[in-house]
Amino acid sequence: MSALPQESEKEQVKGAEVITSILSSDERKLILNEQELEEEEPAISIWAKLLRKLQVPHDGKPISVLRNPDLEPIADNERTWGFWSYFAFWGLPNFGAPSLSFGSAILSLGLNIKQAIGALVICNVLISLFTIANSNPGIKYHIGYTIDQRMIFGIYGSFFGIIVRVGLSVVQYASAAWLGGLYMNMIFSAFSKNYLYMKNTFPESIPMSRRDCIGFLCFQVIQMPLAWLKPRHSNIPSIVTCCMSGLAVVGMLAYLVNINGGPGPMWYEKVTLSTSHRCWMWIYSITIWYSGVSAAVVNQSDFSRFAKNEWSCYLGMVAGCTIPGTFVPFAGMLYASTCQKLYGKAYWRPDEIIGQWFEDEYNAKARAASFFIGLSFASCQVFMNMMQNGYPCGMDLAGIFPKYINISRGTLFMQLLSWVVQPWIFYNTTSQFLNATSSFGMFTTPIVTINVLEFYWYRKRRLPLIDFYSLSPRGAYWYYHGINWRPFFPVLVSVALCVPGLFYSVNANTNPNAGMNHFYFGYVFFIPLMSAGLYIITCYFFPDKHERKATDDPVDYFHCFNDKERKLMGMLPYTESETEIFEFLEDQERGQSSDSQSGSLSSGEVHKHVKEINS
Numbered sequence: 001m002s003a004l005p006q007e008s009e010k011e012q013v014k015g016a017e018v019i020t021s022i023l024s025s026d027e028r029k030l031i032l033n034e035q036e037l038e039e040e041e042p043a044i045s046i047w048a049k050l051l052r053k054l055q056v057p058h059d060g061k062p063i064s065v066l067r068n069p070d071l072e073p074i075a076d077n078e079r080t081w082g083f084w085s086y087f088a089f090w091g092l093p094n095f096g097a098p099s100l101s102f103g104s105a106i107l108s109l110g111l112n113i114k115q116a117i118g119a120l121v122i123c124n125v126l127i128s129l130f131t132i133a134n135s136n137p138g139i140k141y142h143i144g145y146t147i148d149q150r151m152i153f154g155i156y157g158s159f160f161g162i163i164v165r166v167g168l169s170v171v172q173y174a175s176a177a178w179l180g181g182l183y184m185n186m187i188f189s190a191f192s193k194n195y196l197y198m199k200n201t202f203p204e205s206i207p208m209s210r211r212d213c214i215g216f217l218c219f220q221v222i223q224m225p226l227a228w229l230k231p232r233h234s235n236i237p238s239i240v241t242c243c244m245s246g247l248a249v250v251g252m253l254a255y256l257v258n259i260n261g262g263p264g265p266m267w268y269e270k271v272t273l274s275t276s277h278r279c280w281m282w283i284y285s286i287t288i289w290y291s292g293v294s295a296a297v298v299n300q301s302d303f304s305r306f307a308k309n310e311w312s313c314y315l316g317m318v319a320g321c322t323i324p325g326t327f328v329p330f331a332g333m334l335y336a337s338t339c340q341k342l343y344g345k346a347y348w349r350p351d352e353i354i355g356q357w358f359e360d361e362y363n364a365k366a367r368a369a370s371f372f373i374g375l376s377f378a379s380c381q382v383f384m385n386m387m388q389n390g391y392p393c394g395m396d397l398a399g400i401f402p403k404y405i406n407i408s409r410g411t412l413f414m415q416l417l418s419w420v421v422q423p424w425i426f427y428n429t430t431s432q433f434l435n436a437t438s439s440f441g442m443f444t445t446p447i448v449t450i451n452v453l454e455f456y457w458y459r460k461r462r463l464p465l466i467d468f469y470s471l472s473p474r475g476a477y478w479y480y481h482g483i484n485w486r487p488f489f490p491v492l493v494s495v496a497l498c499v500p501g502l503f504y505s506v507n508a509n510t511n512p513n514a515g516m517n518h519f520y521f522g523y524v525f526f527i528p529l530m531s532a533g534l535y536i537i538t539c540y541f542f543p544d545k546h547e548r549k550a551t552d553d554p555v556d557y558f559h560c561f562n563d564k565e566r567k568l569m570g571m572l573p574y575t576e577s578e579t580e581i582f583e584f585l586e587d588q589e590r591g592q593s594s595d596s597q598s599g600s601l602s603s604g605e606v607h608k609h610v611k612e613i614n615s
Contacts, residue, residue: 026472026474026547026548027466027553027554029472029474030466030467030470030472030474030475031466031470031557033470033471033472033475034064034067034466034469034470034472037064037065037066037067037469037470037471038062038063038064038067040052051404054404055403055404056068056069056070056398056402056403056404056405056406056409057406063402063403064402064403064469065402065403065471066155066402066468066469066470066471067402067469068398068402068403068406069406070395070398070406070407071144071146071147071395071398071399071402072558072560073141073142073143073305073465073558073560074142074232074305074306074560075142075558075559075560076560076561076562076565078232078306079142079305079306079307079308080232080235080306080308081232081235081303081306081307081308081312081313081316082307082308082312082316083312083315083316083319084235084239084316085235085238085239085306085316086303086307086312086313086315086316086317086320087239087242087316087317087319087320088235088238088239088241088242088320089235089238089296089303089316089317089320089387090296090316090317090319090320090321090324090325091238091242091246091320091324092238092241092242092380092383092384092387092388093292093293093296093384093388094293094320094321094324094325094328095242095245095246095249095324095328095380096245096377096380096381096384097179097183097245097349097350097351097377097380097381098176098179098292099292099324099325099328099329099332100249100328100329100331100332100335100348100349100350101332101348101349102288102289102292102329102332103116103329103330103332103333103336103348104332104336104346104348105285105288105438106119106285106288106329107266107333107336109281109284109285110271110272110273110277110278110281111271111273111278111281111282111285112266112269112270112271113266113267113269113330113333113334113337115271115278115282116285116329116333117326117329117330118282119282119285119286119289120285120289120325120326120329120330121322121326122286123285123286123289123290123524124289124321124322124325124326125322126286126290126524127290127293127297127321127325128317128318128321128322130297130448131296131297131300131317131321132314132317132318133448133452133456134297134298134300134301134448134451134452135300135301135304135313135314135317136301136304136310136455136456136461137151137301137451137455137463138300138301138302138303138304138305138307139304139305139307139310139313140310140461141305141463141465142305142560142561143301143305143463143465143468144301144302144305144395145161145165145298145299145300145301145302145392145395145396146158146162146302146395146396146398146399147399147468148301148451149161149162149399149447150468150477151451151454151455151459151463151468151477152447152450152451152454152484152487153483153484153487153488154477154478154479154480154482154483154484155468155471155475155477155478155482156481156482156483157479157482157483157484157485157488158399159400160488161447162396162399162400163396164443164444164447165295165298165299165392165393165396165444166393166396166397166414168295168440168443168444169295169389169390169392169393169396169414170389170393170414170417170418170421171421172295172388172389172440173385173389173390173393173414173415173418174418174419174421174422174423175421175423175426175437176381176384176385176388176389177216177219177220177223177385177418177423178216178423178424178426178427179381180216180219180223180378180381180382180385181212181214181215181216181217181218181219181220182212182215182349182351183215183219183350183351183374183377183378183381184215184216184218184219184374184378185211185212185214185215185351185374186350186351186354186370186371186373186374186377186378187370187371187374187375187378188214188215189354189358189367189370189374190367190368190370190371190374191367191371193362195211196358196362198210198211207424207425207428208424208428212424213424216423216424219378219381219382220415220418220419222382223382223385223386223390223415224412224415226382226383226386226390226411227390227394227408227409227411227412227415228408229386230407231302231303231306231387231391231395231407232306234383234386234387234391235306237383238383238387240379241376241379241380241382241383242324242380244375244376244379244380245376245377245379245380246324247376248350248372248373248376248377249327249328249331250331251373252331252335252350252353252373253331253334253335256334256335256338256339256342256353257334257338259338259342260338260341260342262338263334263337263338264334264336264337264338264339264340264341265337265340265341266333266336266337266340266346267334267337280518280521280522283521283522283524283525284438284521284522286522286524287438287441287520287521287522287523287524288438289329290441290524291437291438291439291440291441291442291524292437292440293321293325294440294441294444294445295388295389295392295440295444296388297444297448298444298447298448299388299392300317302391302392302395303387332348335347335348335353336348339353339356343356350373350374350377351374354366354369354370354373354374357369357370358370386411389414390411390414390415391407391411393410393411393414394406394407394408394409394410394411394412394413394414395407395410396410397409397410397413397414398410436502436505436506438505439498439502439505439520441523441524442494442495442498442502442520442523442527443495445494445523445524445527445528445531446490446491446494446495446527446528446530446531447487447491448528449527449528449531449532449535450487450490450491450531450532450535453532453535453536454487458539458544458549458550459549459550460550462550462551462552462569463552464476464548464551464552464553465553465557465558465560466553466557467548474548475548476546476548476549476551479544484544486535486538486539486542486544487535489534489535489538490530490531490532490533490534490535490538491531493530493531493534494523494527494530494531494534497516497519497526497530498519498520498523498527500512500513500516500517500520501516501517501518501519501520501521501523502520504516504517504520505520552569552570552571553571554570554571554572555571555572555573555574556571556572556573556574557574558574559573559574
């Protein structure tokens with residue numbers, strides 16, 4: 001804390017009385033506790049000096065075991081994302097080449113292209129609703145998923161939600177990077193026929209070729225410098241790469257349908273499933289598609305906090321989710337259908353189609369197509385991976401070690417860790433990873449459900465922000481020793497009920513229990529009902545009666561709200577004069593043996609007193 005200002009004792013006492021009238025006893029203690037956490041002990045030992053040097057750069061801003069600049073609410077001047085930014089954020093996973101392969105999973109269930117499109121439309125509407133509901137802590141209070149977890153699980157219990165997402169992010173980052181390496185190979189193959197037919201010198205025990213290893217390495221190297229790019233500045237390149245990938249999708253579709261003379265034989269296939277089995281396959285199709293983007297749904301507050309206003313965020317999310325989220329998988333199914341007639345094999349991925357063109361003839365036309373299509377999909381894959389997996393994981397790791405990890409350091413650490421996952425095993429062996437990817441959403445869906453319930457129902461869309469950064473037992477998110485046990489029960493039960501179905505999906509030789517299998521097929525519907533019901537029952541019998549629940553801070557401590565937002569929330573700006581008064585208050589609190597509950601002032605009186613202080 002800074003030194004006391006040079007002003008008279010009378011003025012200090014007057015200011016202290018005014019702030020004491022505005023703030024309750026609990027609020028004063030929370031502020032003082034948060035300031036105590038930010039105070040640093042003198043670095044005397046060599047070890048202490050080393051730790052001081054390892055702290056994240058913070059430019060004089062406060063850091064503590066709960067806070068660094070990357071974890072603070074986003075200030076008004078940094079909220080620059082509009083409609084196209086959110087369209088691109090959701091367009092990245094949908095315009096990306098993995099979405100083109102979605103149809104292979106759906107058609108393998110026995111549905112045809114037309115029914116797969118119906119399932120996609122329904123699922124994208126559900127995803128839009130889930131995302132809008134889950135984005136509002138970021139839109140209203142400008143906090144990310146990492147801080148939001150403290151509201152659900154408590155200050156220390158939040159590590160559970162953070163670790164869940166870190167694990168998923170590392171695996172998905174590695175998987176997406178491997179696919180990105182394949183698109184890099186498309187670029188390199190356009191320049192060199194020798195590279196295209198590069199001899200593999202790796203032993204047979206390693207399930208990847210030397211060519212694939214080079215592509216993967218190059219893709220990882222390209223991504224690493226982006227760890228230092230601020231997430232809020234990634235919107236413009238995301239918009240550009242979405243446009244590039246979208247044009248590549250349309251161009252390949254037009255070319256294949258034109259030379260084939262129609263949509264191909266898969267378009268006319270009939271469904272032979274019974275009515276009951278067909279219904280469950282529809283539901284399972286919805287679950288598979290939802291699971292692929294479930295990380296973006298649960299992450300939404302990390303990026304909705306950059307929104308200029310809520311409606312540009314909502315409309316951009318809905319458009320980016322529904323339009324490319326329906327068109328691109330549809331295009332992928334037509335790719336496979338036309339290729340089946342043209343080449344005798346259904347190709348789903350662009351690199352497979354380009355490979356076939358090179359096999360037919362390695363000419364200038366095929367090389368140009370390989371370069372531009374590869375560049376488009378590789379660029380889209382880079383920013384998709386960073387936005388959906390890289391930056392969110394960096395934010396989460398920053399939430400675990402705020403003093404020593406910020407978003408850049410956390411993202412870089414995750415990039416290095418992704419090599420340990422060995423993603424080439426997922427795609428080049430009989431690994432059941434691709435079947436297991438449909439389970440990712442079962443870990444995040446109960447967290448999303450409880451977050452929505454907690455924010456809208458129990459907290460009435462009102463959150464005290466200072467409590468997120470304090471270890472005071474009087475804080476609204478302290479619960480029991482920093483842990484809220486109530487959400488753990490519905491989350492763990494919901495996940496446990498999905499485990500048998502996950503086991504059946506990766507072990508085709510087992511005889512599944514129909515009920516458990518169906519629960520897994522439809523967990524996108526069943527988990528929200530199950531987790532919400534259990535959470536409501538738990539909170540009914542064991543309610544949290546904290547007096548600061550469903551309240552706002554009386555003062556904008558983090559300078560993150562504009563005048564309009566403060567007016568709507570009845571909040572005062574936090575000025576330097578008030579900082580000085582809190583310092584004086586600290587001395588007063590230390591000299592008092594007991595606290596008395598403060599009275600309250602009318603809005604007009606509060607503004608009058610604060611105006612007198614600031615003058």
